[in-house]
Every structure is written in C-alpha cells, then in structure tokens.
Amino acid sequence: MLPINRAVSRGLFAGLALKAGSSTDVAWARACYAIRFQSTSTHLTDASNRIRRRRKKPAFLDRTPFPPSPEEAVNNILYNTPNATPAPVTRHVLNCLVSNEPGVLSHVSGILAGRGFNIESLVVAKTEVPDLSRMTIVLNGQNVVIEQAKKQLEDMVPVWAVLDYTHGRIVERELLLAKVSTVPHEHLSEFVEHEIEGQEVEEPESRTSFSPLLGTALQRQAITELARLFGARVVDVSLDGVILELSAKPDRVDAFLKLLKPYGIVEAARSGAMAMPRSPVDGVFEDEASLEVEDDSGKVDATMLPPG
Structure with missing residues (x-):
C-alpha cells in the first residue's frame, strides 16, 4: 500500500486529470481519487481523537441545591402544614x-x-x-x-x-305546656263541619266503622296513657283536645313532643331550662365519696397484722 502522502498527491493529480478531461487511465484516476478521500477522512478522525484525548475532563458537578431563603422555607412550611381542627361546639x-x-x-x-x-x-x-x-x-x-x-x-x-x-x-328541669288534639285525622273534617253547623254528631248505622265521638274518646285515652308514662299531668280537657303539663329534663321533653306529634299538637310552650347544683352528701359529693370508699378498700389495718 502506498504511503498516505503519496496516495494523497496521486489523488490530487487524478482529480485534476478528471477535471481537465485527460486521456489517462480512467480506472487509475478513480482509484487515486478514492484513496485521497479515504486518507483524508482517516486523517480527520485521528485528529479529532487526539483533540478529544487532550481535552480535560470537567470536574465533578455538585448538584446539591442551594439552601432556600427564609421566606421560601417559611412559605413551604405553611403550605405543608394541615389546617387546625376547629374546637367542638x-x-x-x-x-x-x-x-x-x-x-x-x-x-x-x-x-x-x-x-x-x-x-x-x-x-x-x-x-x-x-x-x-x-x-x-x-x-x-x-x-x-x-x-x-x-x-x-x-x-x-x-x-x-x-x-x-x-x-x-x-338538677335541670324544663316546664312544658302542650295542647294536643283528641279528634282523629280521618274524622277531623267531619267534626269541624258539624261544629260549625251547631248539630250533634250522629253515629253511623254501620257498626264496622268508628263514630267521631268514639274515635275521639279512644285518642284521648291514648294521649292520657302516654302522659302517664312520662309523668305528665292533664290540666285541661275539652271536646276536641287536652292540655298537658310536663316538668322534666330538656331531652325528655323533646322525646315527649315527638311522641305527641302524630296525634296533632295544636300549640306548645316551653319555659326554658332551669338548673341548680346537687347537694353534697356528708360534706362531699357522691362521686367524691365513691372515690374515697374505693381508696379505703385498699388500706390494711396495722393492728390486724401478726407480730413481727
């Protein structure tokens, strides 16, 4: 194989010959032209490798982020802090x-x-x-x-x-006055019509259905029994309703009104809660006295122990 410099020179001459249209051997000229480009590319590759070897490798890059400013740190903390749970009502x-x-x-x-x-x-x-x-x-x-x-x-x-x-x-108590209807809902319109006309309510001929008077008596009895269970008193009775009086805790008053609602509450008045502290037992309250009894149960009388 020819040296690189000679091959390059021949390739240059071959290129000039081809451009000038010389009558030299065409195959020889083309071969020299190929050798020229092959040697040139090899020379450039070697030069780039030498430059790459001479280039200094960069120092190790410290990718540690810069510390945030106080404002950024505070904003980050506030953003990640969950909302405080509101106090219960x-x-x-x-x-x-x-x-x-x-x-x-x-x-x-x-x-x-x-x-x-x-x-x-x-x-x-x-x-x-x-x-x-x-x-x-x-x-x-x-x-x-x-x-x-x-x-x-x-x-x-x-x-x-x-x-x-x-x-x-x-001790917490509340007074309730409630007026409850004693007329059943299915006979309410009929009872009102007879009351407006001033006529007496006639009993139906069929014994299978209840008359308005009998239905009113049964509902009055049911309301009276419910009042007895809650400790309420009947303070007024009329043809179409009763007035009940109850003194109890507010929760018990609420429960009593819920049970009276299906019968039909005409009106109700509540006094509001009144409270008074309980009296102590022998100078202490009941819960404190029970704690003292439990503490005394664990003590041992020294006189009951054996000698030595």
Missing part, C-alpha cells in the same frame, strides 16, 4: 346572679349577641332575696369563646357572679 349552662333592676337582661343578651351566640333558652326570675335575680342561660359554643363571654359578663356592674354548670352535677 358544646352545650353550656350558665347561671348568672344579677341585681334586680331594669336593663340587666338587655345588657346580658347584647353581650351574647355580639359574640354571635344563638341563645337556646333564657330564664330570669327573682330569688328569695328581694334585690337579687337568677338568670339561667343555655347556649351552644366553643369553650374558649364561652370563657371570654363569661369574663365580659363578670365585668358588668349589675352582675354579681357567673356560674358555669356545664360539667357539674346539676
């Missing part, structure tokens, strides 16, 4: 001892309304002391907000004290 019973003077009720209700409370019940009455009144308030709210409202009520001049009976042992 519970039922609170407040007992306020206030002066028996005009305007106290409006001031107390104004403070509670400013806090956004919906008063469930409010009972105010004078006590055995002539210049002292007792105000029982039942409302729903969070413990923190209720505590702030209590402090505002205590700062009022007419308010002597604010007592929270929410978690205490109390």
Whole structure:
C-alpha cells in the first residue's frame, strides 16, 4: 500500500486529470481519487481523537441545591402544614346572679349577641332575696369563646357572679305546656263541619266503622296513657283536645313532643331550662365519696397484722 502522502498527491493529480478531461487511465484516476478521500477522512478522525484525548475532563458537578431563603422555607412550611381542627361546639349552662333592676337582661343578651351566640333558652326570675335575680342561660359554643363571654359578663356592674354548670352535677328541669288534639285525622273534617253547623254528631248505622265521638274518646285515652308514662299531668280537657303539663329534663321533653306529634299538637310552650347544683352528701359529693370508699378498700389495718 502506498504511503498516505503519496496516495494523497496521486489523488490530487487524478482529480485534476478528471477535471481537465485527460486521456489517462480512467480506472487509475478513480482509484487515486478514492484513496485521497479515504486518507483524508482517516486523517480527520485521528485528529479529532487526539483533540478529544487532550481535552480535560470537567470536574465533578455538585448538584446539591442551594439552601432556600427564609421566606421560601417559611412559605413551604405553611403550605405543608394541615389546617387546625376547629374546637367542638358544646352545650353550656350558665347561671348568672344579677341585681334586680331594669336593663340587666338587655345588657346580658347584647353581650351574647355580639359574640354571635344563638341563645337556646333564657330564664330570669327573682330569688328569695328581694334585690337579687337568677338568670339561667343555655347556649351552644366553643369553650374558649364561652370563657371570654363569661369574663365580659363578670365585668358588668349589675352582675354579681357567673356560674358555669356545664360539667357539674346539676338538677335541670324544663316546664312544658302542650295542647294536643283528641279528634282523629280521618274524622277531623267531619267534626269541624258539624261544629260549625251547631248539630250533634250522629253515629253511623254501620257498626264496622268508628263514630267521631268514639274515635275521639279512644285518642284521648291514648294521649292520657302516654302522659302517664312520662309523668305528665292533664290540666285541661275539652271536646276536641287536652292540655298537658310536663316538668322534666330538656331531652325528655323533646322525646315527649315527638311522641305527641302524630296525634296533632295544636300549640306548645316551653319555659326554658332551669338548673341548680346537687347537694353534697356528708360534706362531699357522691362521686367524691365513691372515690374515697374505693381508696379505703385498699388500706390494711396495722393492728390486724401478726407480730413481727
């Protein structure tokens, strides 16, 4: 094989000969031309390899991210922090001892309304002391907000004290007056028509169906039996209804009204909840006395032990 320089020179001459249209051997000229391009490409490949070997490898790149700024760190923490669970809304019973003077009720209700409370019940009455009144308030709210409202009520001049009976042992009662219809629904329209005309209700000839009077008597008996089970009293009886009186806990009053609803409640009035703390037993409350008995059961009398 010819050296590269000689082959390249022959290839150059062969290329010139081809361009000039010389009569030299065409095969020889083409071979020299191919050798020229092959040697040139080999020379370029060797040169690129030498340059690649001489090139310095880059240093190791540190891909560790830059530390975030304080603002970015705080925003990231705030974004990933879950929302706080709101405090539960519970039922609170407040007992306020206030002066028996005009305007106290409006001031107390104004403070509670400013806090956004919906008063469930409010009972105010004078006590055995002539210049002292007792105000029982039942409302729903969070413990923190209720505590702030209590402090505002205590700062009022007419308010002597604010007592929270929410978690205490109390006796809670509510008075209910309910007027219930004794006329069955299927005979109500017929009973009203005869009452408007001033005629007496005639019994039907067929004994298979109940007359309005018999249906009214049966419904009155059922309502009276239901009142007896709840400890309610019948304070008024008329031809088409009865008035019942019940004094019980608010939950029991609600249950009584639900059972009376199918009979037809004409109207109902509730006094609101009244509360009073339970009296202690021998100077301590019942739950504290039971704890003391349990603690004493674990003690051992030293005089009953054997000597030594």
